[in-house]
Amino acid sequence: MKTQVAIIGAGPAGLMLGHLLRAQGIEVVIVERATADYVLGRIRAGVLERTTTDLMDQLGLSARMHAEGLLHDGFNLADGERLIRIDIGALTGRPVMVYGQTEITRDLMDAAPDRGLEIIYEASDVALHDVETDAPYLTYNRDGVAHRIDAQFLCGCDGYHGASRLAIPESAAKAYEKIYPFGWLGILADVPPCNHELIYANHERGFALASMRSEKRSRYYIQVPSDEAVERWSDDRLWDELAIRLGPEAAAHMTRGPALEKSIAPLRSFVFERMRHGRLMLAGDSAHIVPPTGAKGLNLAMSDVHYLSQSLIAWFTRRDADAVANYSNKALARVWKAERFSWQLTKLMHRFPDDDSFDRRMQIAELDYIANSIAAQTAIAENYVGLPL
Structure with missing residues (x-):
C-alpha cells in the first residue's frame, strides 16, 4: 500500500491529524495496534482548551461537543480552609470546555468513513523503516499476514x-x-459533581481533585504513594478520604455512588527532543508526558497536531521544506511552557515525601498570595486556558 502520510496511533492526536490532512486532500492511512472498542475505552482527560475546541470547529465536527460539553469560566484551588476561585473568563476572556477525551475520540472516529480517513485496527508488530530517507515505510501484521x-x-x-x-x-x-513519588487514585461514578467547577485541593493528607465528565458523571482523584494498590481502597474508604481532603464545603455537596472505574495513574514529566527525525514526526504522548495537574496532556497533543498539520500541508501544497524542518522547534517551545505550568501546579498542590515543615509553609504562603493577587491569578489563568499558538 502507498500513501502520502502514514500515521501510527488512532487516539485523538492521530485521528485529529488525519482529519486535518484529509480536509486538504492529502492521502492518509492510520495504523492502530488495538481495537476500536479498546481505544474508546480509555478514560482520560476532560478539560479542553480553546486550541482543541477550535480544531473541532474547523473540521465541522463540534456539534455534539457544543451540545453536551460544559463551558467553565473558572476553577478552584483549595487550601484546606477555603476555595480560591480563579476566574479564567474575566482574567483571559476565554473559557475551557469540559468534554471527555473519549467523546472527542468518538466524534473523530465516527466521522472518519465519510471523510475518506482510512483506519487499520488490530495492527500488531508495527515497525518503522528508513525514516532518514525520502522513502520511509512501516510494516505490521494483521490476522497473521504481513503488510x-x-x-x-x-x-x-x-x-x-x-x-x-x-x-x-x-x-x-x-x-x-x-518521575513523581506518587500517583493519582481515581474514581468515576454516575453522580452529580460536588461543585459546578473543578476543585484542586492541597491538604495535609495529600492532593485531591473534584472533576466531572457531565452534570451527571463525576471524576475524583486523590494522591497516593506510587506503590499503592487499588485493591486497598474500597469505594467507601475513597469517598471518606475525598470528603476530608476536599474540605467541608465540597464534602457537603458530594454525592456518593458505586465506582464505574477505579484505577491508579502514575505521574511523570517527560520530554523527548527532538520531535522530528528525517521523515518521521512525533506528536502527543510519543514525544512528551505532563502530569495531569493542569489538564495539559490532550491539549498539548492537539497543539502538536496543529503545528504538524500546518507543516505537512505546506510541504504537500508548495514543497516548503523549512516548514517541516521547523516543526520540532515550534512544537517544543510550547511543550516546555506547558511542562513548566504542570510541574509548578503539581509542586504547589501535592505533598512530596521529603517535604519538611518549611516546604509546607511555602505552599501555604503561595496559596495565600494567589488568593490575594490578581497578577498571580492572571498568570495561572492564562496558562490554564492555554497559551497562544
Missing part, C-alpha cells in the same frame, strides 16, 4: 510506549524525565 505501507512521511502518535519514538536513534535525540 507494508510506503509513505512520504510517518507520523508517530502512538503514545509513550509506542514504536515511533524508538525508531529515532539515541544519538539523535535527548530525553528529559522526572
Whole structure:
C-alpha cells in the first residue's frame, strides 16, 4: 500500500491529524495496534482548551461537543480552609470546555468513513523503516499476514510506549524525565459533581481533585504513594478520604455512588527532543508526558497536531521544506511552557515525601498570595486556558 502520510496511533492526536490532512486532500492511512472498542475505552482527560475546541470547529465536527460539553469560566484551588476561585473568563476572556477525551475520540472516529480517513485496527508488530530517507515505510501484521505501507512521511502518535519514538536513534535525540513519588487514585461514578467547577485541593493528607465528565458523571482523584494498590481502597474508604481532603464545603455537596472505574495513574514529566527525525514526526504522548495537574496532556497533543498539520500541508501544497524542518522547534517551545505550568501546579498542590515543615509553609504562603493577587491569578489563568499558538 502507498500513501502520502502514514500515521501510527488512532487516539485523538492521530485521528485529529488525519482529519486535518484529509480536509486538504492529502492521502492518509492510520495504523492502530488495538481495537476500536479498546481505544474508546480509555478514560482520560476532560478539560479542553480553546486550541482543541477550535480544531473541532474547523473540521465541522463540534456539534455534539457544543451540545453536551460544559463551558467553565473558572476553577478552584483549595487550601484546606477555603476555595480560591480563579476566574479564567474575566482574567483571559476565554473559557475551557469540559468534554471527555473519549467523546472527542468518538466524534473523530465516527466521522472518519465519510471523510475518506482510512483506519487499520488490530495492527500488531508495527515497525518503522528508513525514516532518514525520502522513502520511509512501516510494516505490521494483521490476522497473521504481513503488510507494508510506503509513505512520504510517518507520523508517530502512538503514545509513550509506542514504536515511533524508538525508531529515532539515541544519538539523535535527548530525553528529559522526572518521575513523581506518587500517583493519582481515581474514581468515576454516575453522580452529580460536588461543585459546578473543578476543585484542586492541597491538604495535609495529600492532593485531591473534584472533576466531572457531565452534570451527571463525576471524576475524583486523590494522591497516593506510587506503590499503592487499588485493591486497598474500597469505594467507601475513597469517598471518606475525598470528603476530608476536599474540605467541608465540597464534602457537603458530594454525592456518593458505586465506582464505574477505579484505577491508579502514575505521574511523570517527560520530554523527548527532538520531535522530528528525517521523515518521521512525533506528536502527543510519543514525544512528551505532563502530569495531569493542569489538564495539559490532550491539549498539548492537539497543539502538536496543529503545528504538524500546518507543516505537512505546506510541504504537500508548495514543497516548503523549512516548514517541516521547523516543526520540532515550534512544537517544543510550547511543550516546555506547558511542562513548566504542570510541574509548578503539581509542586504547589501535592505533598512530596521529603517535604519538611518549611516546604509546607511555602505552599501555604503561595496559596495565600494567589488568593490575594490578581497578577498571580492572571498568570495561572492564562496558562490554564492555554497559551497562544
